[in-house]
Amino acid sequence: MIPPTTPPTVGLVLAGGASRRMGTDKATxxxxxxxxxxxxxxRLVPQxxxxxxxxxxxxxxFAGLGHPIVQDPIPGQAGPLAGILAGLSWCATAHPDVAWMxxxxxxxxxxxxxxxxxxxxERAEAGADLACAASGGRRHHTAAxxxxxLAAALYEAVATEGIRAVAGFTDRYRIAVVEWPSEPLDPFFNINTPADRDAAERLSAGAG
Incomplete structure (x- = not known):
């Protein structure tokens, strides 16, 4: 359940990567x-x-999942910032009364x-502009x-300045870094290789 004090927020799943290390589409x-x-x-929908x-x-x-599908507004493989820009632009149109993604x-x-x-x-407590997650002492820039x-500023950074790294953009703002424990299970364990996929299967079985 979303705490009543949490501002309305839309979600975005970044599923437009090339999955080169996996060798197949990670999303499926x-x-x-x-x-x-x-x-x-x-995990995200209830929030x-x-x-x-x-x-x-x-x-x-993704056609049969019942969720809006947004594509990068920047041609080529512009990285996760282009996906985030797509999400912010969609939110501004689809949910003009929602201020956060x-x-x-x-x-x-x-x-x-x-x-x-x-x-x-944590963002509100710190008086920051935005927030990102961390675990094991490492920031997860796309869990943010x-x-x-920020859509207009992000478009300028990606389309005009050629910024590709998420931190290259977020470092311009006050950011709250929110740490989650990485034991017994790192909630930001990510799957990049077949070995990671096997580990996720084991972790999923252990977590029920």
């Missing part, structure tokens, strides 16, 4: 009998007003169920809380 990779995107949606999926050139794997990579099946609430709380009002 099965973990515990379900595609990765389904695991992330299950958000609505969740969209940022897809690459092929949107067919949370993003997550598609390869994090154990995403925290309190992601949105904690990011909002974004003001929808």
């Amino acid at each position: 990779l099965a973990i515990a009998g379900k595609p990765l995107v389904a695991h992330v949606l299950k 958000c007003v609505e969740v969209a999926i940022n897809a690459g050139n092929d949107t067919r794997p 949370v993003s997550s990579a598609v390869d994090t099946p154990f995403l925290p169920r309190d992601l949105v609430a904690r990011l909002h709380h 809380l974004w003001p929808v009002a």
